[in-house]
Amino acid sequence: MGSPPAPSRIPAPGPCFHDFLPAMNEKLGGDGLIGELCKGFGLLMDGDKGVITFDSLKRNSALLGLHGLGDDDLRSMLREGDFDGDGALSQMEFCVLMFRLSPELMEDAESFLEDALQRELKAFRR
Secondary structure, eight states: OOOOOOOOOOOOOOOOOOOOHHHHHHHHHHHHHHHHHHHHHHHHSBTTTTBBOHHHHHHHGGGGTOTTOOHHHHHHHHHHHOSSSSSSBOHHHHHHHHHHTOHHHHHTHHHHHHHHHHHHHHHHHO
16 A cells, blocks of 8 residues: 555635726726725825835725735735835825736726827827
């Protein structure tokens, strides 16, 4: 008789997120989606600093349904979106991060950009 089978390793459950941005975009349109992202940013930001810091993210993340995330998860989220390396997320960094984390929206990013540029061009010509 052979040795018993090796136990299978089951990965530890991590945070699981459902990507609601495509549905929000379909319902609200591009401008409406950006407006909602800005509201989300406002809920998470440090009111005195005007950016999302580790402390403000930790304090306010439950408001957006991010229960149970550990400090390492929160720091990882900040690092993922912190393009200028200041340890915090500006409103632009937050919005870019949300789009980057939405695979379906990334597929449509070119059309978003084109639509935004067309609107800006029309506004400029007025």
